[in-house]
Every structure is written in structure tokens, then in C-alpha cells.
Amino acid sequence: MSAEHPPEEHSHLSDMDLHVRALRTVLEQKGYIEAPALDVLIDTYENKIGPRNGARVVARAWVDPAFRKWLLEDATAAIASLGYTGRQGEYMVAVENTESRHNIIVCTLCSCYPWPVLGLPPVWYKSAPYRARAVKDPRGVLSDFGVTLPTTTEIRVWDSTAEVRYLVIPRRPAGSDDLGEERLAELVTRDSMIGTGLAKTPGKA
């Protein structure tokens, strides 16, 4: 929102607050919605389902070769084994970044995103600049995120045009050999699982 309408943000937001409140009131008066269900929906995506889920999947893949193999062959089942299933992640595919190949996920047609492992998509992922440029100028997009890859690295962009949802397994950072799964998960950023970032290096912010 702020990225697309900075000058009129305040008046615009309050207009939308009033408008959505009016709509909600009508739907409640009609008996179509139950207020506690709305609270549970919001709490779920604000506090329970988010990129820490995906980070645990990646950390497990980094330490457990059998899980990594399962994740690459049948991501839906491997991810479900950690308890992450359902809406906007019904059919998962995991793609692995290597020294020679870097994967980036986009949805040029709307905002398809793997909710059970990453939560709701960030504003930039849904924005016109990302959707327009990721497929044509991925290196330019990466530079917007401060990421530069060697020109010899192959870049594969996955446009999520159907109901398959993609998760990038970022490269395990150097210097992380001694870390346990929990510490490793802290290195896995949301952006690294979309492919617009890299996993953090141990000891750095």
C-alpha cells in the first residue's frame, strides 16, 4: 500500500478503514460471518503461520540428507511431516540453490505464494515492479535486494501460474558446520526462500 500510494497514504487508509468496517457490519447483520472466526483467521496469519515454518524446513534439509532428498522428490509430503499443510500450499515443489544455479520464485499474474511455509506474501512480492521484472531482469531485481551473483551462475525463475507453490532451499552458508538445526533456522530469511536473498552468515546481523 505505502509503496503504491505514498502521498495520500493517511487519508486513503482511513477511508478504507471506514469502508471495510461498513462492509463487515453489513455481512455480520446479514448473518454471513461470525466475528470470532475472523479473529482466528487474522491471528493465524499474523502470529502462527509465517516464514519461520519454512526456515525449519530448510534447516532440516541442511542437516538431514534423507529429508533433503525427500523434500526435493515430494515436497508436499516432506513439508507435511513437519506439520505444515493446507491453504495455498496444497501442492509444494522445493527447488535447491547450488553454486551453479540460483532459483527465484514469482507470480506474474497475481500473488501466488506458499502460505503454510512462508505466511502471507510481502507487499513487494505482490507489487507490479517485482511481478514485471523478475522474469525479465532477475539480476536487476536481485540488486534491489543487495544481492550480486557471479555471471556464471545460472538463474532459473519459476512463475507460479497454477496451484503449485514453490519453496527455494537456499545454500547453507559457510561457517555454519557446527550449528544445530535451531540455530541454522535463524539464518534462513524469508527472502532467501523466495530467491531474492541469501541465507545469513553466522555471526553477522
Add this chain to the structure above:
Amino acid sequence: MSYHSHADLGGQDGHGPVNPEREDELFHGAWERQALALTLAMGATGLWNIDTSRSVRETLPDYPSLSYWEKWIKGLERLLIAHGLVRADEIAAGRILHPPRPGLRVLRAAEVPSALARGAPTLRAATVPARFAVGERVRLRATAVPHHTRLPGYARGKIGRVDRVLGVHVFADSHAQGLGEQPRWLYTVVLSAQTLWGNEAAANHSVSIDAWEPYLEPAS
């Protein structure tokens, strides 16, 4: 050919830089939370599907100037009005003016976790063999269609290679139009950036899309 999607943005020039955000920046205003919850709760009535929702959003005339959650709210209002659940005068007044449509399935709080964990899987049993195999060269449909589709404009008429066979899935084009699921084989098709964007594109850059069988024909 009256259908026009404003959402087909892949490859468009002139959009400027991407503005990264911190992981904890989720909503920008209380109404955005409500937009999420109202859309999901009303979707649980089962009166429309996700493909219909995408179709109503992508054809909003002011799509380019709307924020993401504004598209959700405007799309939801279109569906509510189209299904006779709410009238425009009620949204303007902020209160009920006409009797409700009876018999709706209402999402209860206790059902939310299981409903989200179940989702809406689109994979269906195969009744015919897949027409294409991994490695095969295919040409993507060149023509525009007068309805919702998930074939991005930048890939139309281009030749790619089947990278994965993803099973038989609900066909978005049919589903969005209320014509039923009509499940079709779905493939990941990979295209070189040079095919898509010309010879100045890097040779080690490729893009894949997920394409249903009706989008594909054999390429010699």
C-alpha cells in the same frame, strides 16, 4: 473479445525498482487484516472458487491504481453483489437494507484451523494419459482467449521444453468461468530467456511456467 485482464504484468518495462521490506511488516493498516479475514470467511461459503476470485480482481477497471488489499475488497464486493448476498446501497449505508440470502454456510471459529489445514487441493485422478513427457518440446498457445487464463502473455506462442509433469489439476480457465473443474494435465514448461526476451538476454537465464495441457501443442 471483451475480457481484459490487467494482471498480466510479466516482462512489462517501466515499473521501477522493487522496495524490499522487513519480515515483520505484514499489514499496513487495520483494514488490511479485515480484508484478509472477510475474503477468507466469505470464500468459505463455497459460492465461488479461487479462480473466480482471481478473475474478478484482474478485471477491476482501476486495477493498476489499487493496492493489493484494495483489490481483494473490491473483488469481494463484486462477488457479493453478483451472488445477491449484498447490494451496493447497503455497502454505502454500512447497514442491512434488504433481507439476507438464506441457507449460507457460515465459517465458525472452531472450524478455521481444520479448514485452513485442508485447503482446496486441485490434484485430481488421471483418466487419460499425459500427452507430453519430460524433455519434449512444446509450443505455448499463441492466441488470446476471451476469459480468465493462466498463460502469461510473455509466453504466448513461444517454444519451451517440458521440465516436470505435475499431475492432473483443476483447469483454472474452466473453473473461473463456472464451467466446472474440467481437470487437465499440468506441466512445468521451461523457456530460455533468449526465446522470451531476445538474443541480448543472458544464455544462462531461463523462466518456467506451469501450463495446463490445453495451452500446449507439440513443437517439431
